[in-house]
Amino acid sequence: MALDTDTEPNSLGLPKPPEETRVVVAMSGGVDSSVVAAMLAEEGYDVVGVTLQLYDHGAALAKKGACCAGIDIHDARRVAEERGFPHYVLDYENIFRDAVIEEFADSYLAGATPVPCIRCNERVKFKDLLETARDLEADCMATGHYIQRKMGPNGPELHRAADPARDQSYFLFSTTREQLEYLRFPLGHLPSKAETRKLAAQYGLPVADKPDSQDICFVPDGNYAGVIEKLRPGAAEPGEIVHADGRVLGTHEGVIHYTIGQRRGLGIGGLSEPLYVVKLDVESRRVIVGPKEMLATRIVPVREINWLGDAPFTSQAEWQLSVKVRSTRPPREAILRPLSETTAEVELLTPEEGVSPGQACVFYETDGSRVLGGGWIWRG
Structure with missing residues (x-):
């Protein structure tokens, strides 16, 4: 779509009227992205909603609190139907597994504490989905993330959300300059999540009172170790819990059950000092513990x-x-x-x-x- 540079910029900063501006909205089925889609449709933009199926949603239908489970696809579709714009569900299961889940498993097994949501934004949403938005001849792509895009003297800049409690900048640091040219974050300036829910009620959205997702979408109930064991059978090999001074204090059922800084659930009670996990030695299958100052x-x-x-x-x-x-x-x-x-x-x-x-x-x-x-x- 060609841009008319003589036209006054619209609310998305593009020099054309809203009705001539196509926007792909990444819809997770939650209240945030639903409000973005409804808001832009209300302003007259040519909105196209896209939801990614990231893993087997048949297994996820009964699970709440995940961003891309079957119920969320249904909710996104309902919002699109009620607001009168097209909506597509794209099967990104293989891409998601290769780009996010496999690395999550490998990095966890290597003793790291991965953040798969960042990789998902970087490798799936802001890469493959963004390319799909371009294929749909969209002028930009909008998401429900709480972060701000501001124009600076050298082009668009990334800024923290106005509401510190909702700021998602930590999860979006890998957004590139080129992506930033194309992306829009219409909720980043709102003072609180309450304002988003107020807008959802104002638009009559069926998801207005839907709870926020809490877990990583493919990790039910935060049970990382359970997911790793399914992905990498035999990964939970037993080993020793060792004090930093060399004393063997006990045994464990697998390094994958521990994270740096963990204090509770170490299974080595009866000691005079509180101990924390200070290192995970994956090769020797040892969990190293020590006093807090070692952290x-x-x-x-x-x-x-x-x-x-x-x-x-x-x-x-x-x-x-x-x-x-x-x-x-x-x-x-x-x-x-x-x-x-x-x-x-x-x-x-x-x-x-x-x-x-x-x-x-x-x-x-x-x-x-x-x-x-x-x-x-x-x-x-």
Whole structure:
């Protein structure tokens, strides 16, 4: 679709009237993406809803709290029917398994703590689905993520959501500049989730009161180990629980049942000091435990970096910024030292506990809301 540059920009920043602007909306079946689709349809945009079937939804029909289960496909279809725009369900099961689930299993078995939602955004939603949106001749793709896209002097920038409690920037750090040109996030400026639900009620959406999804979509009830055992039979091999000083304290039923920083459920009661998992030695099948102070980390190696700053990443020896090493933690001041275009060392000015390989390290402006990119923590 050709753009008329003389026309005043519409609400999505495109220089054409809404009725001539096709928008593909990624619909998960939840309240957020449903509101985005309804809002844009109400404004007169040519909306096309797309829902991805990411895994066997027949097995998921009875499961609630997952973003792409069968019931969610049904809910997305209902919203599209009631609001009068086309809706398609795309079978991405094989792509999702290859790009997300297999790596999740391998990385968990290697003793890491993976974040599959980031890989799903990076490799499925913002890659294959985005290409599908282009094939449908859409001018842009909109999602229900809580993050803001703002125009800066050098093009579109990624910013944290207006509501810190809903901000999803940690899960979207790998969004590239090219993708950012095409993506839109209409909910990022809202002050709270209550506003989204109010809009859902206003549009009369059947999902207005639907609960938010809590789990990773393919991990029922947060039972990571159960999923890994199904994907990799025999993965839960027993081994020893060893104190950092070398004492053998007990046995375990598989390294996959433990994560860095874990304190509860270690099965080594009767000790005078509280102990935490400080390392997972996969090769020797050992779970290493120690006192809390052993969890404190100051230097964090990061790779696969996606840089969204204005100046080239390697143009400075050091960057003063803030970072998040877990989605649930606030940004902390740090020094970022590039080692190459895609690798770096992060020095935390205040040591953090429970920094784990497999998690993301996301970069932010110290005195602002801008997301400067991020990378993957890769060794303990």
